[in-house]
C-alpha cells in the first residue's frame with residue numbers, strides 16, 4: 494500500500510518551495526512510517542533549497558520533527574505503532590569503525606529508509622538529512638525514531654531532532670563543559686541559544702553570549718547567559734577576556750560558521766581551553782592562523798557534528814529535563830505555522846526575526 498500526503502518540496506535551486514502531494518510507501522523491513530505532528534524550520538532546509546548541500550533536487554524538506562509511529566516494517570522491535578517519537582539523523586549502524594570502537598555518536602554509516610518517497614509522476618524525492626518531515630507522513634529507518642514521553646509538546650520535542658540538540662550537545666558532549674567553567678558562545682540563533690542552555694545545565698559558572706543582534710542577546714539572557722556582548726559595538730575577544738579575569742573562557746562555542754567568528758573563538762579562550770565549532774561553514778571559506786599560536790595556546794580545537802549526540806541516550810534524558818521544568822524547550826519555539834507557510838518562515842529566519850518557526854500539523 495502507499496499513502497498520498499501533502500508535503501513541502503524544493504524543486505530547483507533558489508526556487509520557492511511548493512506544497513505538493515507525494516506518495517509515501519508502506520514501511521519495508523527495518524523501516525517506520527511516522528505521522529508528523531510538528532517540524533521546525535532549520536537553516537539547513539534553506540541551504541538545501543539554495544542548492545548549498547547538493548544538487549539532488551527535488552528535495553523533501555524538513556528534519557526537526559516529532560510525531561507518532563503509524564506502522565513499522567518487518568523486523569522492527571525498538572519502536573511500535575502508537576509510540577511518540579523524535580526523528581533523528583543518526584540511526585547508528587553498529588558496524589562501522591566508530592561504532593565498533595564504542596563511539597556510536599560518530600557513526601560513519603547511519604541508516605535511512607531504503608524505499609523512496611516520490612512525486613505523483615514517480616520522480617524520486619531526496620529527503621533532507623534522510624528525514625523529509627514537512628509532510629503529513631514520512632518514511633524513515635526505524636532507528637531514526639527515538640521514543641520519548643508523550644507528555645512533551647511535539648513542537649518543542651521536535652527541535653531536539655536537529656538544531657537544539659546540536660547546540661546543547663556542543664556544550665555538554667563536545668565541549669564537555671563542567672561545573673564552574675566559564676563558557677562563551679558566539680552566535681545566539683537557535684543553535685547558539687541551545688549551547689547557552691546546555692552550558693548552564695552543565696553547571697557553567699559564567700556563560701557569555703556574543704551576537705550582533707540585541708534581540709538574540711535578550712533572548713540569550715532568558716536562556717541562561719550571565720553576560721552579553723554585542724560584537725558590533727565591542728571587540729568580542731577583548732570583552733570575553735575582560736569578563737574572565739583577563740584570561741579568556743575555558744570553552745568557546747562558535748555557532749555562526751565563519752572564519753572571523755572562529756578566530757574570535759580561538760583567541761577568546763583561555764590557555765589550554767577548548768574551541769567547539771558547531772556553525773557550518775561554506776566551501777569557499779578559508780581560515781588562516783599563526784601555527785605558533787595553535788601550538789602555544791594548547792588545548793583542543795573540536796568540531797561538533799549534531800552535538801556528538803546519541804539520540805537513544807540524549808533525547809529521552811533531555812525530554813525528562815524539559816518535563817521537570819529544567820530545560821525550557823518552549824522558549825525556542827518563536828511561532829507555530831501551517832505547512833504552506835515554510836517559504837514565509839525562511840524569510841523571517843533570513844531577517845533574524847525567529848529562533849525557530851515550527852510547522853504544526
Ligand SMILES: NC(=O)c1ccc[n+]([C@@H]2O[C@H](COP(=O)([O-])OP(=O)(O)OC[C@H]3O[C@@H](n4cnc5c(N)ncnc54)[C@H](O)[C@@H]3O)[C@@H](O)[C@H]2O)c1
Nearest residue numbers: 659680681682683684704705706750771772773797798799
Ligand atoms: N553542527 C551541527 O550539527 C549543526 C546542526 C544544525 C545547525 N548547524 C549550524 O549552526 C549554525 C547556526 O544555526 P542557527 O540555526 O542558530 O542559525 P541562526 O541564523 O538562527 O543564528 C545565527 C546567529 O549568528 C548571529 N551572527 C551572524 N553573524 C555574526 C557575527 N559576525 N558575530 C556574532 N554573531 C553573528 C546572528 O545574529 C544569529 O543570531 C549554522 O551554521 C547552522 O548550519 C550546525
Ligand SMILES: [Zn+2]
Nearest residue numbers: 586589592600
Ligand atoms: Zn556506525
Ligand SMILES: [Zn+2]
Nearest residue numbers: 535537655656
Ligand atoms: Zn537542522
